[in-house]
Amino acid sequence: MLSKQQIKRYRAAEPITELGKIFKKHRTDKFSFHRYDRVYEWLLSDFRFRTDIRLLEIGVQGGGSLRAWEEYLPYAEIVGLDKNPRAADLRFSRAQVLTGNSANSELLRSLGQFDIIIDDGDHGPISQMQVFCDLWPSARQLYVIEDLNFSRDNTTTKQIAELAVLNTKSRGADHAAEYWIIFANELLAFKRVPQ
Numbered sequence: 001m002l003s004k005q006q007i008k009r010y011r012a013a014e015p016i017t018e019l020g021k022i023f024k025k026h027r028t029d030k031f032s033f034h035r036y037d038r039v040y041e042w043l044l045s046d047f048r049f050r051t052d053i054r055l056l057e058i059g060v061q062g063g064g065s066l067r068a069w070e071e072y073l074p075y076a077e078i079v080g081l082d083k084n085p086r087a088a089d090l091r092f093s094r095a096q097v098l099t100g101n102s103a104n105s106e107l108l109r110s111l112g113q114f115d116i117i118i119d120d121g122d123h124g125p126i127s128q129m130q131v132f133c134d135l136w137p138s139a140r141q142l143y144v145i146e147d148l149n150f151s152r153d154n155t156t157t158k159q160i161a162e163l164a165v166l167n168t169k170s171r172g173a174d175h176a177a178e179y180w181i182i183f184a185n186e187l188l189a190f191k192r193v194p195q
Ligand SMILES: C[S@@+](CC[C@H](N)C(=O)[O-])C[C@H]1O[C@@H](n2cnc3c(N)ncnc32)[C@H](O)[C@@H]1O
Pocket: 027, 028, 029, 030, 057, 058, 059, 060, 061, 062, 063, 064, 065, 066, 081, 082, 083, 084, 100, 101, 102, 103, 120, 121, 122, 123
């Protein structure tokens, strides 16, 4: 098994994407260790200059990723949700920040529909599953869960994907038309295929 240092070295050697430069500029950890630019560039390039896109990210912290989305998706509506009230004091050119806990299912369901939903908040598998079950019906096109490597038990990424699908199915959600992508055992993306 590769050490964290080895993984970091291999990843650093990967060519930097345009989105990677944007992540780096805005100092989100989506670039530093994870190199999520490689998967996000692929997942999001079709949305790039669209004017009808709504994006929700759970987990704002210093605002780096919301600023990166503002730059990469210049016409999209960007919404961030964080349980830390200090996130609401951050200033953005377009993004709107809401304060709240993603454990609050009622709050999540009241946020409306989004084309892209990203869960970069609480990185525990139980929370990731609950948030997915609450928000999958609100995801029009893409749902991403980041940092599954931080999971506090031995659940694998594939098990989380399978359980998430089973859980939402048992609640009556239509899963017939979606598939998932696993990136480096750390990021899970569910895509809804157009009918
Ligand atoms: C990894 S940071 C987000 C980083 C940011 N997305 C970026 O890439 O620059 C995680 C954030 O999620 C927030 N958070 C953790 N658990 C949460 C929860 N249950 N509900 C809402 N926000 C949560 C934390 O307050 C923290 O600001």
